[in-house]
Amino acid sequence: MLTQRTAHLRDHPGQISFPGGRCGRQILAATYRLAPETFEEIGLTREHVELVGYLPEYRTATGFASRRVVAMVTPPFDLRLDAPSRWQKAFRSAFVVPDGSANHQRHSLHYRGKLRHYYAMPYGDYFIWGATAGIIMSLYRALQASAG
Numbered sequence: 001m002l003t004q005r006t007a008h009l010r011d012h013p014g015q016i017s018f019p020g021g022r023c024g025r026q027i028l029a030a031t032y033r034l035a036p037e038t039f040e041e042i043g044l045t046r047e048h049v050e051l052v053g054y055l056p057e058y059r060t061a062t063g064f065a066s067r068r069v070v071a072m073v074t075p076p077f078d079l080r081l082d083a084p085s086r087w088q089k090a091f092r093s094a095f096v097v098p099d100g101s102a103n104h105q106r107h108s109l110h111y112r113g114k115l116r117h118y119y120a121m122p123y124g125d126y127f128i129w130g131a132t133a134g135i136i137m138s139l140y141r142a143l144q145a146s147a148g
Contacts, residue, residue, distance in 0.1 A: 043080035
């Protein structure tokens, strides 16, 4: 499940992201279960979700740490945004991880005086990059390792 942030937001306008919320110091509660924000933000109900596992912690260049829960989502279901002022849309994909490394792009930019490298990937009409693409790459690597 992915969301697209509205264009008028101060932080990360128009970017593709995963649903879910910050947990502050309540790291264990949010790390080892599906965050309630995931369900609230996009209207997905728990009966459509099966917990599969967890990805390793992902740290952004700005120092934000994220630990992602991996789950299978079974249709049919209707998505509805809890805050249309924040979310332009929510959408699902059959499988977010690109098929093969041809879709894995490496980009770079100067940020706060340093050259930063990040992943990016086209997905239909969307351009997924930064932390979201990095987390998808973590999933891709985990799947490659388990395949042998």
